[in-house]
Amino acid sequence: MTKSTITYADNLEPVSFTQEELGWLPWLEPFPADELTERHWAGLVDASRAKSPYFLLLARDPDILQARTKTDKDIFYNTSSGLPRAERELSATATSRYNGCIFCASVHSRFATQFSKRKDDVQRLLDEGIGVEIDTRWSAIIAASIALTATPGEFEAQHIERLRAAGLDDIEIVDVINGSAFFNWANRLMLSLGEPTRPAPR
Amino acid sequence: MSASTTDVIDLLSGIEPDSYLQGIRDQRPQARENAQKSYQALFEPEFPGNVTALERYAVATFVAGLHRQPTVTDFYASALRRADRSGIADAVDAEAARGATRGPYGSYPKGPLTIENKDGLVYRVSDDARALLGHRLAAAFEHAHLLVFRPRDASPEALQRLLDAGWSTTDIVTLSQLVSFLAFQIRVIAGLRTLAAAPDRKLADVGSKTLFTGALASGHI
Numbered sequence: 001m002t003k004s005t006i007t008y009a010d011n012l013e014p015v016s017f018t019q020e021e022l023g024w025l026p027w028l029e030p031f032p033a034d035e036l037t038e039r040h041w042a043g044l045v046d047a048s049r050a051k052s053p054y055f056l057l058l059a060r061d062p063d064i065l066q067a068r069t070k071t072d073k074d075i076f077y078n079t080s081s082g083l084p085r086a087e088r089e090l091s092a093t094a095t096s097r098y099n100g101c102i103f104c105a106s107v108h109s110r111f112a113t114q115f116s117k118r119k120d121d122v123q124r125l126l127d128e129g130i131g132v133e134i135d136t137r138w139s140a141i142i143a144a145s146i147a148l149t150a151t152p153g154e155f156e157a158q159h160i161e162r163l164r165a166a167g168l169d170d171i172e173i174v175d176v177i178n179g180s181a182f183f184n185w186a187n188r189l190m191l192s193l194g195e196p197t198r199p200a201p202r
Numbered sequence: 203m204s205a206s207t208t209d210v211i212d213l214l215s216g217i218e219p220d221s222y223l224q225g226i227r228d229q230r231p232q233a234r235e236n237a238q239k240s241y242q243a244l245f246e247p248e249f250p251g252n253v254t255a256l257e258r259y260a261v262a263t264f265v266a267g268l269h270r271q272p273t274v275t276d277f278y279a280s281a282l283r284r285a286d287r288s289g290i291a292d293a294v295d296a297e298a299a300r301g302a303t304r305g306p307y308g309s310y311p312k313g314p315l316t317i318e319n320k321d322g323l324v325y326r327v328s329d330d331a332r333a334l335l336g337h338r339l340a341a342a343f344e345h346a347h348l349l350v351f352r353p354r355d356a357s358p359e360a361l362q363r364l365l366d367a368g369w370s371t372t373d374i375v376t377l378s379q380l381v382s383f384l385a386f387q388i389r390v391i392a393g394l395r396t397l398a399a400a401p402d403r404k405l406a407d408v409g410s411k412t413l414f415t416g417a418l419a420s421g422h423i
Contacts (some may be wrong), residue, residue, distance in 0.1 A: 003365055004362065004365065005358035005361050005362050006358070014311070015310070015311045015312065015313025015314060015315060016314050016315055017315075027358045027361050028371045028374060028375075029371055057375060058375060060371060060376075061251070061375045061376045063239075063243040063247065063248065063249065064240055064243040064383070065379075066239075066243075067236045067237075067239035067240040067242075067243050068236070068240055068379070068383070070233075070235075070236040070239075071232070071240060073232065074231070074232035075230060075233045078230055078232065078233070080229070082230075098306060099306050099353055099354065100308060100310060100318075100353070101354070102310075129318065148389050148393060149306070150304070150305070151269055151304065151305040151306065151350055151385075152268075152269055152271070152304070153269065153388075153389060153392045155389075155392055155396055156396060157396060157399065157400050157401075160396060160397055160400045161400075168404075169404045170226055170397060170405055171229055171405065173397060174230075174393070175230075177390060177393030177394065177397070178230065178233060180389065180393075181385075181386045181387075181389035181390045181393065182386055184385040184386055184389055185382045185383055185386035188349045188353045188378070188382035188385055189379070191353040191354055192349055192356035192361075193356075193375075
């Protein structure tokens with residue numbers, strides 16, 4: 001068992017929010033990939049995650065990792081009803097922008113762009129931050145996500161009214177709540193267990 | 203009913219069975235089930251490792267207190283008092299009050315975001331509370347405060363303080379998940395309570411959602 005953290009004196013951390021693909025380096029030793037048991041594989045949910053130092057580190061406590069991953073997938077990928085994927089990713093991006101998770105924001109801003117085809121609007125959220133005004137619907141989702149992210153919380157009836165006025169129904173509002181709440185989980189793990197790296201030169 | 207059979211988010215949000223909001227939560231059945239399983243993995247773990255029930259409930263009570271969510275705080279505080287044979291519960295309440303502030307704040311890597319750096323409380327446990335809590339739990343509280351209010355200030359040095367206080371790498375993963383999960387659970391509960399209190403309801407295309415027929419007729423929120 002390690003008694004000291006891993007540090008990266010030569011790593012050039014990204015210093016601004018970006019839609020580029022970033023890497024991530026763990027500050028603690030991930031679980032050794034060649035020692036994974038059935039319980040660890042169950043925790044990883046997707047076998048491909050055994051290639052990720054982030055998920056291998058979280059696999060040290062596999063039961064909470066498994067439950068967390070399944071929560072994540074249903075909140076973001078279950079589109080049998082509710083908010084379009086793009087706007088769930090918008091909520092994740094706004095939350096990550098406010099908490100200051102450059103890595104999380106990079107991943108989910110890319111998804112927001114992929115599903116919305118509105119790369120410039122997504123970039124404005126990254127560049128201008130939480131006060132950005134985009135359009136009625138996106139601004140209402142961003143404002144609600146920010147209010148949910150503040151500690152103590154600032155999410156109030158006026159945010160519900162604004163989301164409804166922007167056309168969201170209550171299933172979609174719960175998707176915003178879940179999306180932002182989930183990234184308050186994800187941001188804290190990603191920010192506190194390692195650091196991002198800049199994209200490899202192409 | 204024991205905690206393991208009660209859905210904690212429903213319980214603390216005041217959502218009744220077969221209610222309107224339960225119908226909405228049922229639209230994401232895996233998220234509902236696994237939010238509960240997350241709670242169980244952290245607070246009723248099959249494999250608890252080195253992190254004790256007392257430590258889990260003490261940190262949870264502190265974190266809920268920092269969020270100033272009385273319903274959630276009371277829930278974890280009553281579990282803490284059941285597990286508390288060393289009389290730390292009052293000190294936990296007092297430390298949550300001492301740590302009260304507003305977040306998120308903290309610093310970015312030096313560069314264009316530096317202008318967004320925001321100073322704020324760097325919380326340290328009081329000497330009296332440290333004597334009562336011990337170094338290991340005191341270190342956990344200081345890290346929990348960082349995660350709650352200024353996660354972008356996280357650093358290898360912060361993790362080293364946990365290692366030095368006796369937290370193993372695996373213990374740190376469990377502690378980090380516990381605090382971060384609570385950041386999620388508390389926000390879902392706050393959001394659902396706000397929605398429950400909102401006037402009216404709004405559902406697109408109710409006719410196709412037979413799930414809601416009973417709920418809408420029941421009159422429960």
